[in-house]
Amino acid sequence: MSSQTIHILNGPNLNLLGTRQPEVYGRDTLHDVETLCRRVAAEYDLAILFHQSNHEGEIVEMIHEARTEGLGIVINPAAYTHTSIAIRDALASCEIPIYEVHISNVHRREAFRHHSYVSGVATGVIAGLGIEGYAAAIRVLSHAEKRPNFELNP
Ligand code: DQA
Numbered sequence: 001m002s003s004q005t006i007h008i009l010n011g012p013n014l015n016l017l018g019t020r021q022p023e024v025y026g027r028d029t030l031h032d033v034e035t036l037c038r039r040v041a042a043e044y045d046l047a048i049l050f051h052q053s054n055h056e057g058e059i060v061e062m063i064h065e066a067r068t069e070g071l072g073i074v075i076n077p078a079a080y081t082h083t084s085i086a087i088r089d090a091l092a093s094c095e096i097p098i099y100e101v102h103i104s105n106v107h108r109r110e111a112f113r114h115h116s117y118v119s120g121v122a123t124g125v126i127a128g129l130g131i132e133g134y135a136a137a138i139r140v141l142s143h144a145e146k147r148p149n150f151e152l153n154p
Contacts, residue, residue: 004045006141007066008037008134010052011059011078017103025103026130033131037074040135044142046071056084063090072097072123072141074134081106081116088117097144099137102127 010030013020018029028036034050041048049070053059059080066073073096080087081102091098098121105128106113119125124140126133 005047005049005070006037006041006138007062007070007073008034008048008050009059009062009066009073009075009077010050011076011080012054014076014078015052015054024109028131033134036131037134037138040138044138046138046142056080056086059084060086060090063087063094067094067096070096072099072144074099074101074137074141075118076101076103076134077118081118082112084117088121091118092121097123097141099123099140100125101133101137103130103133104128 010033014030017025017033018027030052034048037048037050049066051062053062059077063073063075067090073091073094075091075098077084077087077100081100100116100118100122106116107127116125124137126136129136
């Protein structure tokens with residue numbers, strides 16, 4: 001795997017994007033998200049590994065695959081954001097930057113969405129930008145590559 005690779009990980013129900021609660025998540029599909037990510041990454045000569053799973057353990061294993069190699073992780077843990085200590089612990093073991101992305105603004109939604117187990121181990125958090133949040137995270141990671149101390153001196 002190239003150090004120029006960004007891992008994009010998507011949690012449960014995101015396979016239904018486009019048809020699931022479009023008033024909350026919009027009409028773009030997960031395939032549209034992947035196309036957007038690939039287009040933005042290509043602007044910076046970066047490669048993308050794009051995954052989605054409805055299973056917590058599978059997401060933990062994807063994080064293990066990503067933990068030491070690549071430029072960074074962009075993760076939308078979906079509902080596991082609010083429940084999964086296992087995903088938090090896996091992310092805490094990572095040696096590369098992590099951006100947590102939510103399509104919706106979780107802070108203006110139900111109270112149970114206000115707490116994230118992931119944010120405390122993430123480099124940054126993006127919420128409410130729609131699928132553009134994924135593009136924003138990729139752009140930030142492209143800067144991180146040019147500024148290796150970005151993590152230490154934000
Ligand atoms: C989400 C927000 C979560 O609260 C929810 O469970 C999701 C999607 C988002 O992208 O806005 O499935 O992560």
